[in-house]
Amino acid sequence: MLLYFDDQEAAATRLAHAAGLPASRIERHRFPDGELKLRLPAALPPHTVLYRSLDQPNEKLVELLLAARTARTLGATQLTLVAPYLPYMRQDIAFSPGEAVSQRIVGPFLASLVDAVITVDPHLHRVATLEEV
Numbered sequence: 001m002l003l004y005f006d007d008q009e010a011a012a013t014r015l016a017h018a019a020g021l022p023a024s025r026i027e028r029h030r031f032p033d034g035e036l037k038l039r040l041p042a043a044l045p046p047h048t049v050l051y052r053s054l055d056q057p058n059e060k061l062v063e064l065l066l067a068a069r070t071a072r073t074l075g076a077t078q079l080t081l082v083a084p085y086l087p088y089m090r091q092d093i094a095f096s097p098g099e100a101v102s103q104r105i106v107g108p109f110l111a112s113l114v115d116a117v118i119t120v121d122p123h124l125h126r127v128a129t130l131e132e133v
Contacts (some may be wrong), residue, residue, distance in 0.1 A: 004050075005026050024041050026040055042074065043074055044048060044075045050071065050081050051082045057088065082118045084120045086110075
């Protein structure tokens with residue numbers, strides 16, 4: 001099964017069709033304070049794909065966190081993220097003292113959520129592969 005958010009329905013359903021997977025939209029509700037409530041299908045197959053481009057990443061990373069952890073509780077044991085755009089992968093060293101090295105933070109965060117990542121261009125500079133992140 002391929003799960004997607006409503007703002008990426010067209011691309012996600014094309015991918016699901018091409019891969020021969022059923023597709024299901026993740027329901028999303030925004031509360032007045034900006035918090036999100038997500039609803040996924042009540043039961044998921046062991047291998048589940050999450051489609052989420054992570055442009056405008058700050059909010060979408062929280063959505064991904066909520067969706068991935070919920071998918072695990074609903075039966076997904078092998079979770080694959082399809083993300084045409086991966087955020088925070090460009091900065092792989094600190095250029096000034098005290099600067100956060102976003103690649104070394106966001107990379108392990110994504111790895112803690114999913115078992116595999118498929119992307120178009122991870123924007124890596126001094127690192128050759130995502131496995132090195």
